[in-house]
Amino acid sequence: MSKPASTPASAARNILTRLHDVMASKASAQQKLNQVVDIIGTALNSEVCSIYLRREGALELFATRGLNQSAVHVTKLALGEGLTGTIAKNVEMLNLDEAAAHPDFQYRPETGEEKFHSFAGVPIVRRERAIGVVCVQHVEPRKYDDVEIEALQTVAMVLSELITNADLVDTEAEAREGRTSTAPENLNGLPLVMGIASGKAVFHQPRITIEHVVAEDIEAERQRVYSAFDKMRMQIDKMASQADFGVGGEHEEVLQTYKMFAYDEGWSRRINEAIDSGLTAEAAIERVQQHTRMRMRQIDDPLLADRMHDLEDLANRLLRIVSGQISTAAQLGLRNDTILIARNLGPAELLEYDRRRLKGVILEEGSLTAHVIIVARALGIPVIGRMQGIRHMVREGDHLLLDAIENSLLIRPSANIIEAFEEKLGQSKARQAVYASMRDEEAVTQDGKRISVMVNAGLRDDVAAISTTGADGIGLFRTEFQFLVSATLPQREKQLRLYRDVIDAAGDKPVIFRTVDIGGDKSLPYMHDDGIAEENPAMGWRALRVALERDGLLKAQARALLEAAGGRTLNVMFPMVSEPWEFDAARDLFESQKVYLADRKKMLPLRIRYGAMLEVPALAEMLDILGPKIDFLSIGTNDLTQFLFAADRAHPKLAERYDWLSPAIMRFIKRVVEGVAPHNVDLAVCGEMGGRRLEALALIGLGVERLSITPAAVGPVKAMIRSLNYAEAVQKMDEMIANPPANMRAELKAWSKKHAELSRS
Ligand code: PEP
Ligand code: MG
DSSP states (O other), X not given: OOOOOSSHHHHHHHHHHHHHHHHHSOOOHHHHXXXXXXXXXXXXXXXXXXXXXXXXXXXXXXXXESSOGGGTTTOEEETTSHHHHHHHHHTOOEEESOGGGSTTOOOOGGGTOTTOOEEEEEEEEETTEEEEEEEEEESSOOOOOHXXXXXXXXXXXXXXXXXXXXXXSOHHHHHHHSSSOOSOEEEOOEEEEOOEEEEEEEESSOOOOOOOOBOSOHHHHHHHHHHHHHHHHHHHHHHHHHSOXXXXXXXXXXXXXXXXXXXXXHHHHHHHHHHHTTBOHHHHHHHHHHHHHHHHHTSOOHHHHHHXXXXXXXXXXXXXXXXXXXXXXXXXXXXXXXEEEESOOOHHHHHTSOTTTEEEEEESSOOTTXXXXXXXXXXXXXXXXXXXXXXXXXXXXXXXXXXXTTTEEEESOOHHHHHHHHHHHHHHHHHHHHHHHTTTSOOBOTTSOBOEEEEEEOSGGGGHHHHHHTOSSEEEEETHHHHHTOSSOOOHHHHHHHHHHHHHHHTTSOEEEEOOOOBTTBOOTTSOOTTOOOSSGGGSSBHHHHHHHSHHHHHHHHHHHHHHTTTSEEEEEETTOOSHHHHHHHHHHHHHHHHHHHHTTOOOOSEEEEEEEEOSGGGGGGHHHHGGGOSEEEEOHHHHHHXXXXXXXXXXXXXXXXXXTSHHHHHHHHHHHHHHTTSOOEEEEOSGGGGSHHHHHHHHHTTOOEEXXXXXXXXXXXXXXXHOOHHHHHHHHHHHHXXXXXXXXXXXXXXXXXXXXXXXX
């Protein structure tokens, strides 16, 4: 057999020019396919060229040159059946010098293909799925060379466009038996933020649809790709220069590799060659990417798989730039109630979404301590993570029901299930409405004990929760959120603006700012950790330990807080105080910054109230020393309980092993209540525990008079308080602490049935 043109570009270009004319003609789709097999057969000097398309669950021979014409629309293969079915199933090409030697080979007598030995076929791909196969065969047993395979792959792209435009494949039916099923399904993952939601599936990064494959003007396409490369490289350079990484950090390495790919000459050359062959810029990028994907799949190396992510990322970026298609669904704007689907998200990316329409998030990755999860929790958006492969199971616009409480995601639910779910949502909303209507009612027990119910916050918008819930203020403002959502260390001015806005918005209600609790699991990409890998980050170099050592950070924050509270009261507390001297050092630092600002004639707070968080058990032994120094103490039960039980708070296996309502924790908190009693100290609990009604009841019974909780819990907890008799609760807790029952939770729950309002929210 004589060889086709010698370069992939000219071979493919030759075919493309002729295909272009066929596509532009007024012929029927079937006639066009007939012409296409002739063009390819001639160009590749192949006796046989056939096109199989997926129809009604099978691959059907639609056009052939060289096989018996009577087999057209007669020969049908199931997915995975024979060589053609295997190509479609695996979405991978085959190139064989002896077709019959392949284990998947199947002989179909009606086609008359027995005389042909060699075989090459490539999938016709649309949206990552094979919608057909184009193959060539010839008598002489030899492998097709790279030039020919590349030409065939380019042809497959054009065919994909032709087939879709001509409506030759039934996309609904084809979707039914493909990877993207339309049947209802119920999946589970790892619940990361509790809650339930109903909405339409929206992909964070919508797939780019390539409208045109064959170029009208090759030079123009080349220019488009050149300028897209320029733009992409500029973006990457900017990203690299803005990120203020430490020298030699892991992030720097990642970015350097990314940059190296962006500037890779081989990559741009291959795209250019594809354009030379007659493809549009978009099709050329996709074509090269398909090729790389195929090559990478053959290499089983996890490190390379990571690099493949980088490359995919860059190719997508380039495609978006060149096609001008919007980069994320956030920028496109949400139109319906939405459940967002993403491989992973950064906190800033999540914040770009319209919060009124974003009802839930599904991540393929994700972990409890990921920054995005901390932010989602603050926003009250339910999240389920670790749902691998979800992007292949769900299609844009599918109805989804997300229930993070039951750990279930229902895809394309039936009408009955939607109805039942709507009822569940309705009940939950009705209860929310009841709680909202209690906004102006005070959290007072039946016997007149006023409990202060405050909210935990961390973002500018969270302040609104004070008025929507009627809370008594912000009992914990996690200032590190601003650091976590930012790509670089927030400047002092930026911090100042946020703190001032929060104080302004809170009006006459107090805001307790916690200085940054970073490090450990809340690490910042732009803060390097001196290269020490931490085996126990929760017990590591974090919070006040970092802040006192890197005091530049704390000084900047102190000045921002002091200035923001000029002329008012500043409430500030320090996280993870382990020994009283750490509190002294932090307070001294604030006092020195006060002097600094006073020297510069800045307006200072009228009063500064200093507090500490009690999260490290050792501090409970030192309350006689600490008590006289502080204005308030806030028990962070999230950290405290993990340290008391030596049980990692993020470990899924330990999540339910130890109960908050255990005698040890109850006795410990009681000791703290008694430890601060001789001093003039306001005591609060600000961990998640206080947001659960039974736990809140127990805390109140122990003598805790202030809770700072997640905003969604304010209504339910207030309702519980208003139904409670304080003296009875205190007595019950005293009894249980003195003589712990076998199951404190069960005992308290049974007791609460007669003594408090704890109906499900
Ligand atoms: C806690 O530990 O209880 C707490 C409130 O702080 P964080 O959850 O931010 O560690
Ligand atoms: Mg903590």
